[in-house]
Amino acid sequence: GAGVSQTPSNKVTEKGKYVELRCDPISGHTALYWYRQSLGQGPEFLIYFQGTGAADDSGLPNDRFFAVRPEGSVSTLKIQRTERGDSAVYLCASSLRAGGQGEGYTFGSGTRLTVV
Amino acid sequence: KNEVEQSPQNLTAQEGEFITINCSYSVGISALHWLQQHPGGGIVSLFMLSSGKKKHGRLIATINIQEKHSSLHITASHPRDSAVYICAVRSKGNKLVFGAGTILRVKS
Numbered sequence: 610g611a612g613v614s615q616t617p618s619n620k621v622t623e624k625g626k627y628v629e630l631r632c633d634p635i636s637g638h639t640a641l642y643w644y645r646q647s648l649g650q651g652p653e654f655l656i657y658f659q660g661t662g663a664a665d666d667s668g669l670p671n672d673r674f675f676a677v678r679p680e681g682s683v684s685t686l687k688i689q690r691t692e693r694g695d696s697a698v699y700l701c702a703s704s705l706r707a708g709g710q711g712e713g714y715t716f717g718s719g720t721r722l723t724v725v
Numbered sequence: 726k727n728e729v730e731q732s733p734q735n736l737t738a739q740e741g742e743f744i745t746i747n748c749s750y751s752v753g754i755s756a757l758h759w760l761q762q763h764p765g766g767g768i769v770s771l772f773m774l775s776s777g778k779k780k781h782g783r784l785i786a787t788i789n790i791q792e793k794h795s796s797l798h799i800t801a802s803h804p805r806d807s808a809v810y811i812c813a814v815r816s817k818g819n820k821l822v823f824g825a826g827t828i829l830r831v832k833s
Binding site: 640642644649650651652653654657664665668700702713714715716717718719 | 729758760767768769770773811813819820821822823824825826
């Protein structure tokens, strides 16, 4: 597509429920990144994929969070047993490839998750 | 101490003023990004720098690798420049480490 697409744009869920957030990167971009932005703060790294594999998942806060990218394109961030503290904007970005000094990022518009 | 520090946190300017936002970082980096975020909107990449200076329209970004410091300048500021400006650095492992952002409001 022309840009990075994230769906849904907004998601309200009850505490304890399971949610899935989707990211559709720019066609041909092999690197895909997930970040989380809490209110009033800068984004924080969660995980990034190079192709189908998670190259670095050190930012995932606990085992309730999981992400997949089975075909090396669309990625899904999955959150189990949601907690109110999970409320944030979840941002996805993609780049042509990871590594090197020349790779710019394109960000999606984010998914605003609210856990009530 | 955060790895990426921005100043000021908040900035209010009159239309037409020259604006400077500063970013200091404490880690080795391969690149530094300046990003713009409008309320309720996604993030737009303004610049990616690894050395020197870049200019795009009324925006200028500079970086001093030795001093671990970058600045974003806006000339002839306009109310539509009002947004959050975020500095982010790419260190090891390709992930970005973000500053907390500078909230800019330009009044007409």
